Amino acid sequence: MHALKKNRPLRRIVPAGAATVSAMVLLLSLKPHTSPTPATADTKSPSVSSSSAPSGGATSGPGTVGRTVTGDTVRTRWGPVQVRVTVKSGRLTDVTAVQYxxxxxxDQEINGYALPQLRREALAAQSADIDMVSGATYTSTGYQRSLQSALDSAGL
Structure with missing residues (x-):
């Protein structure tokens, strides 16, 4: 056998090995999205529940009674979304995201710009008929559904 033919398999092994090592380095450098924690692990909101019972009865002036209603917890792909609304004199006066x-x-970056926009939309529309926020589709959908359940419970 000729001396050059013996070296040819080695010429193929070196680039194939280098390509394999490069591919492994690229795969290991990818960082997967962490899975969200269950809604029961949220300790920041003591009144988190899936029921929409009115709570409170604060007054804000003579003859004007306001009440706060918490919407249903809506499970989304990235975690639960729940809102609380305040209604005074038949008008929506405040919307707060309880869970997100x-x-x-x-998640913090997306919701940092999405939640204020959704709140403005809800207060302007006085309903759950609000526009989605681009880049926050799951949060927007959960927000709308929880807002609608709160408004239904409030009688709006």
Whole structure:
């Protein structure tokens, strides 16, 4: 056998090995999205429940009674979403996100700009008929559904 033919398999092994090592380094450098924690693990909201019972009866002036209603907890792909509304004189006066995905920096970034927009939309529309926020589709959908359940419980 000729001396060059013996070296040819080695010429193929070196680039194949380098390609395999490069592919492994690229695969190991990918960081997967962490799975959200269950809704029961949220300790920041003591009144978290899936029922929509009115709570409170604060007054804000003579003859004007306000009440606060918490909407249903809506499970989304990235975590639970729940809102609380305040109604005074038949009008929506405040909307607060009680639960929303915030387990990682990306969730915090998305919801940092989405929740204020959704709140403004809800207060302007005085209903759950609000626009979605681009890039926060799951949060927007959960927000709308929880808002609608709160408004239904409040009688609006």
């Amino acid at each position: 995905p915030r387990d990682n920096p990306r």
